[in-house]
Amino acid sequence: xxxxxxxxxxxxxxxxxxxxxxRVVKGPSMPDRIVALxxxxxxxxxxxxxxxxxxxxxxxLEVILILGILSFIGTIAFSKFxxxxxxxxxxxDR
Amino acid sequence: xxxxxxxxxxxTQVVFFMIFLFSxxxxxxxxxxxxxxxxxxLLTASALVxxxxxxxxxxxxxxxxxxxxxxTAIGLLLSLGTAATSAFLGxxxxxxxxxxxxxxxxxxxxxxxxxxxxxxxxxxxxxxxMIIIQSIGGDE
Numbered sequence: 001x002x003x004x005x006x007x008x009x010x011x012x013x014x015x016x017x018x019x020x021x022x023r024v025v026k027g028p029s030m031p032d033r034i035v036a037l038x039x040x041x042x043x044x045x046x047x048x049x050x051x052x053x054x055x056x057x058x059x060x061l062e063v064i065l066i067l068g069i070l071s072f073i074g075t076i077a078f079s080k081f082x083x084x085x086x087x088x089x090x091x092x093d094r
Numbered sequence: 095x096x097x098x099x100x101x102x103x104x105x106t107q108v109v110f111f112m113i114f115l116f117s118x119x120x121x122x123x124x125x126x127x128x129x130x131x132x133x134x135x136l137l138t139a140s141a142l143v144x145x146x147x148x149x150x151x152x153x154x155x156x157x158x159x160x161x162x163x164x165x166t167a168i169g170l171l172l173s174l175g176t177a178a179t180s181a182f183l184g185x186x187x188x189x190x191x192x193x194x195x196x197x198x199x200x201x202x203x204x205x206x207x208x209x210x211x212x213x214x215x216x217x218x219x220x221x222x223x224m225i226i227i228q229s230i231g232g233d234e
Contacts, residue, residue, distance in 0.1 A: 058127075059127070059128050062120060062127075062128055062129060062133075063128075065116060066133070066137065069113055069116075069137070069140060070140065072109070073140055073143060073144055073147070076102070076144070076147055077143075077147055080147055083097070084097075086231075087147065087231060088146045088147065088150070088151055088227070088228075088231030089150040089151065090150060090151050090152065091150055091151070091152045
């Protein structure tokens, strides 16, 4: 029973990723695509959590944290590129 | 154009230590669970990249005055030295030694020379990643 519920949740998360992917492809502006990619990252992280429950293993728990960290840093890098033009400044003027 | 990114700076000051401690955890847990020197090194490098994103190249170099080329060399020497020690002791090349010790805080601990090899991998991965990112990103 619980496995069935988890698999239904996996299907819904996959559906969310498909909808977000539509926004990545279609999105009129660049920030739309960045937010959509961030949403895909969070949903992927949730899918890994559910898969680790289905497989009854603790080996994937590090993957969840690493995926969250990488998604965070990637979103910040994209946002800084959009806002400032450079990702890593040589000497900040502040 | 002056921008005041106080939210990003405050978040980074907290999140940097979380990522760094998690990378240390993943480095030490690599023997019995997923992880190891490579993933730990990449996570440490990503924590440093977060610092580079928030501040700039000069500030981070003043904050952490590390020569990453030397760091890579030390890592390579450590790995090679760990592998070669057993050859000098009369065993095969790359033979690893381990034993159980009773440490004051950790109790019964299994110490392994493979961890020294992994420390070399860690230093090389951090050094090479930071060299690549700094030389590409730090344009005048």
